[in-house]
Amino acid sequence: MEKSKLSIMILTARFGEGHLQASRALMQSFLDQGIEDIWMIDLLEEAHPLLNNISKKMYITSTKAIKYGIDYYGWSYYMTRKYRQHNPWRRYFNYLGEKKLREMIEEKRPNAIINVFPFAAAPEIAHGSDILSFTVLTDYALHSRWVHPGTDKYYVATPELKAELLTKGFEQDQIEVTGIPIRPSFYHISNQDNPFKKVLHPDKKTVLIAGGAYGVLSEIEGMIQSLLSRTDCQMAIVCGRNERMASQLREDFAGDPNVHIFGFIDNMQELMALSSCIVTKAGGLTLTEALTLSLPVFIYKPFGGQEKENALFFEGKGIARISYSVEELEAQLLTFLSDGAKANAMQLRMAPLHQAHAADRIVKDILQTMTQSLLQPV
Structure with missing residues (x-):
């Protein structure tokens, strides 16, 4: 046939x-x-x-x-x-x-x-x-x-x-x-034509937070403010289709040039490509996308079941960190942002796992x- x-x-x-x-x-x-x-x-x-x-x-x-x-x-x-x-x-x-x-x-x-x-x-x-x-x-x-x-x-x-x-x-x-399997767009990212280069400061480390529909950001807004006061970084916060969350965050961080709020975006790969790390849930596809782009992962309060098992696997390989409190997450991010050697080591450990x-x-x-x-x- x-x-x-x-x-x-x-x-x-x-x-x-x-x-x-x-x-x-x-x-x-x-x-x-x-x-x-x-x-x-x-x-x-x-x-x-x-x-x-x-x-x-x-x-x-x-x-x-x-x-x-x-x-x-x-x-x-x-x-x-x-x-x-x-x-x-x-x-x-x-x-x-x-x-x-x-x-x-x-x-x-x-x-x-x-x-x-x-x-x-x-x-x-x-x-x-x-x-x-x-x-x-x-x-x-x-x-x-x-x-x-x-x-x-x-x-x-x-x-x-x-x-x-x-x-x-x-x-x-x-x-x-x-x-x-992930979207083909993750293999065809143009750095030159990346639209987020017009938004993000090129000389600042970028912490990407994928809040999405499950309201993760409602617990860590104070941590965002603390990180901004203690490090020279910027935040890219993706709220997905949670319009209420996006509206509240835009109001709370109005006028702050280091906080960028996004709703649903269909070119997440381009934002990830310009980021230094990602705070996210531990879905298999999301973790694979981060692995593809050598983007270190910080997992906050993983859901029980396959997401927790995914998180434990990535943490065991030294390419992700898990936190169960805002204080723990903040400490992990502070260490990552201030210690370039540890950040580079996480990225190097990702390469052998990437398919x-x-x-x-x-x-x-x-x-x-x-x-x-x-x-x-x-």
Whole structure:
């Protein structure tokens, strides 16, 4: 079969932007390779819209409840992290979306299904339907929901993840260490045409704070003022779609030339490229983007679950620092801003961990695997 005749189904979910961004990066790479029949599907939204909506609201609520010591998302993550294949609860989650997925497979008849979210129904159905099944892990830690014996091939971020999957019974050639797919724009940044050069002072170190929708900035506004009074730095604060936060911060820092407030921006990579470090949450995609740009990371109060595990992995590699109080974060940033040697050391440790152009590498390997499978005699 010609490559252009192949058809691909990418299964994703809208829990945060990470899974969607990775899926879009893969989809674009497939299109660049001449694959025309490709579908990106939010399976939980398609199959169970009400449950999907409730689940997303519970996730967002859990991020706010953490400040009161209630971390039910984190608790559920760790309770189910080591579940075996035939655990009743795991079997229940495995079958979410099964009926809808079978309908879509019957309608679209894909040659391959790619999981960018742990829908275990996909490899199970694919395995019984003579369809290749691939899984792209979008975090730096493994949870049992990603593991399914019907998966033909895994694409992971690190050798450590590959080693862990090998203990689950998979073979060496079933697991590729490719990195996590990110937007192609992170590989095509023009320093000369960077629009943020007109905003940021070129001779000042820039602390980029990605506050986003979860209100991190509401706790560290005092720290921002303290850092500005004790160091010769500037702050670039991205509020995302939290317009109320952006408005409040613009009012609080009105007239301060060292504080730059942004709402939602679609060229975050250009702002990151001019920054000295980033204060952010520990999503797999965000950390991979920082790794790509050799941007040291400071993680404030990581959410329980995969984000905390991501944070611990990065801290263990010496390329990120975790803080659980404003005072701790401020002390870490002061040390970073005043000690150039430590800052350089963090950046140097990032280089060996960086896996460039993950989406292209994954797509080329998937197409090669599909071609070899189709050529095999029945």
